[in-house]
Amino acid sequence: MGFDVANVIGEFPLIRDGIATLHYLDNAATAQVPQCVIEAMTAHDTRSRANVKRAVYHLAEQATLAFDEARAQVGHYLGISDVGEVIFTSGATAGINMLAWSFGQELKPGDEVLLSILEHHSNIVPWQMLRERTGIVLRFLPVDEACRLDLAELERHIGPRTKLVALTHGSNVSGAVTDVASIARCTHEHGALLMLDGAQVAPHGPLDLPSLDVDFYVFSSHKVYGPTGVGVLWGRREYMEKLPPAFGGGEMITSVSLEGSLYEHLPHRFEAGTPPITQAIGLSAALAWVMRQNLEGMQQHLWQLTERALAGLKSIDPMMRRIRILGPSPGEQRLPLISFVLKEAHPHDICQVMNDRHGVALRGGFHCAQPLHDFMGIDGSTRASFAAYNSMNDVDAFLTGVEDCMALLC
């Protein structure tokens, strides 16, 4: 059964009606939102907006119900049954920071956290900050020449002091998808826990966290066709219940006196203050939208876009002397994104030409992955990333733009 991209485009107002010539290929940074998400948020703000969980008037009950249903929808998307394990955050970065703070309270100097060179800054900096506070040791799993995690090195990087392995589920630069099974097995055999940064994988279909055998998972709404300002930290109850809360304030307490406070149970324990209610409802609508799609068809569509782009780049530069494509080779598993280097042209200049002359929106720079770029010996890269509403027309515009860049900038 095919994937009707024209139908999908019709559901995204900015893509359908927005800028006249726009080929939006920066979806790994932020995806666009379908009309149903906008309507869900507007409906809430116009008909059921109130604070949640405490007040007893009808509007508050409606808001609380909508918020609880949003949490349940997230649980459904993640394949988990205990929705108390779903913590709303402001995004994946906030979730990792929260986990680093809370989990870090349990760590002692010399305890180890294993990261990788492939990580986004959001999964490096919080742990560096923890290292500065507590004296833990950070270790970094290397990558291979295709910018995939080098799993052959895994056993050498996990030891008796490893408490947590925190890795990307899929790279926002190379597009490499992590082999979770082997990592989970090795991590747990050593008595450590596993966190995955799912920011780039979550947009591409519902997950099955129990079968992934992970212990913590984060993702952001704005990459999953949802609003900004909300994300999810999921953690197994057996671990989350023992962690101290990262933020204190209203909603996460059962009682407060001048001497001290008693904390709520999951999930409220980790949701201090008024949560992102409208945004959570928007995220719920976005996840529901994804699950309504022909998922196999959508993934096949994204694969075809990516492969066409890869083939096109090879066609432009058959010997690949001027274009360097990062990540797995064509035909190998990768997320629907391509980061590349055009020799003698800076990513910012490429992006400017792409936008000003071709209406193609790309991302240029380190993509918040400077250690990876340092490892590859490059001063940044240019990235095209695809979403459900992208078409072959977008890919062709991208390829035409690359040829133009080579003529103008090199």
Next chain:
Amino acid sequence: MFEMYNKKILALSKDQTLAGTFDKPDYESTLTNPLCGDRVRIQLHCDGNHITAVRYQARGCLLCKAACALFASNAQGMDRNDLLRLRLSLEASLKAPPGLDIPLPAGHEIFTVLRTHRNRHSCVLLPYVAAFEAL
């Protein structure tokens, strides 16, 4: 070409007159823009507080290279206060809201086109920030 990469900016970006290094600079600073990867290294010779010569190395976009060349060609005689004033003046002019015309510093009119491209301001400001930090 097109508006942002006009002939003047392109010519400046290719101007290598003051590109390079000193064997023994009096002051030096290297700065990277974490968002885009632009990296500049500014080296200064000074007589007391005043710049007498500049050399730079720029690994970055065309705008960054053009800004380095422009800065280096104008920096002789400046002291730290002059650098700060120039940088703040350039920044204020670039970031001025529509309708508020704050003139660009003399000699920097080629960057007028950047007023509507806020995300590129840091590219041209990088050498000025680096030079100030060097002193």
